[in-house]
Amino acid sequence: MTFYAETFINRWDRYPKQQPDGSYVAVQRTPLSYWLIAQHLLGRVTLGAYALDTQSRAKWICLDADTPNDWSGLLRVAQNLLRSRDQIPCYLEPSRRGGHLWLFTNPIPGSVARRFAKHLLTTHDLPQVEVYPKQAELRTGPGSLVRLPLGVHLLDHKRHHFVTLEGTPLAPTIREQIRILANPLRVPAGYIEQQVAAIPEPQQVSPTRRFQAREIIGDTPSERIKNSISVLEFVSQYVDLDRNGRGYCPFHDDSHMSFGVNTEGNFWHCFAGCGGGSVIDFWMRWQQVEFTQAIKELAAQLLPPIR
Ligand SMILES: [Zn+2]
Structure with missing residues (x-):
């Protein structure tokens, strides 16, 4: 035994x-x-x-x-x-x-x-x-x-x-x-x-840069950021989620898988009280930055360069 x-x-x-x-x-x-x-x-x-x-x-x-x-x-x-x-x-x-x-x-x-x-x-x-x-x-x-x-x-x-x-x-x-x-x-x-x-090295591509031909709609930068990628897709790059979209919360010492992404509502949430919201809310917490700085960083990652 x-x-x-x-x-x-x-x-x-x-x-x-x-x-x-x-x-x-x-x-x-x-x-x-x-x-x-x-x-x-x-x-x-x-x-x-x-x-x-x-x-x-x-x-x-x-x-x-x-x-x-x-x-x-x-x-x-x-x-x-x-x-x-x-x-x-x-x-x-x-x-x-x-x-x-x-x-x-x-x-x-x-x-x-x-x-x-x-x-x-x-x-x-x-x-x-x-x-x-x-x-x-x-x-x-x-x-x-x-x-x-x-x-x-x-x-x-x-x-x-x-x-x-x-x-x-x-x-x-x-x-x-x-x-x-x-x-x-x-x-x-x-x-x-x-x-x-013997496994070939995966090609290094930045997972978030995906602004090919697709036009990203929205009147404001924050709207365009939210329309450029789903919360699930974005958050999955930083948090290990199971097939139900649940995982350990990165914002507190979590042992209960309190973190989850709601794919229908397109938002994340921590049941232990860390809050939730859009990709912008996630990035503000992840980087510990204010809204304006988060927008700047996410725009650089997710939106096509302004011509
Ligand atoms: Zn939490």
Whole structure:
């Protein structure tokens, strides 16, 4: 059990606990313990595991498929890894509609883990599959988390276990599965480094400069700025958002994913009281500048130069 914990747990100073509605709260008053992890495995509490340690290192990568289609894509990834010349080990954990593909390694920088995982997904044409860790480096809060395997999911009250490529249980009992995951086969760090080194550098383009032929309408500079880019698109460059547009608020020490972008209303909002609004409001807070200065900076980023 202690080795099972060591496989997945990246930090002990705090832990995420699943709520009956499927969301997580961060517990910071009491540290994580082996006793709590035993309770998780007994199905008495459901815990999450943070994807990065306090030094922004990862010892696992979790690829998260949300649909049956993406799940079959992950099966393809697993097949190619396991049956490749290097026989790269990975573990399949199906869930309600999709599932997780886990790769274990000795601790590597979160940035390396993400580049490796992203490359794997690109080469398998799986743009919708999410990569955990979601952050290359921690800035605010503890970052992303994944449900700790072999517990009970509080949304469907099921215990999801690991399977083989053929879909049969990895081991007949949960106890035996725990034993396997306590000492998983790990991807050699050298292999990951070699793969990452071979990825061509992405072309450096400024993500915000996009004033090609498109005309940006509006009577005032602030109106034109707001019309030049959606709040979601703009904010995503600075905050890691999940598929529901939620993330850790960059404006306070957030462990509850209080920050969100409402795509219909085209505004951002922090439920913990940091305010919300347009891209201009975001930039004023982000840069800690006054309105006029924010307009000046955003116009330079987002609007075509005045002729
Ligand atoms: Zn906030």
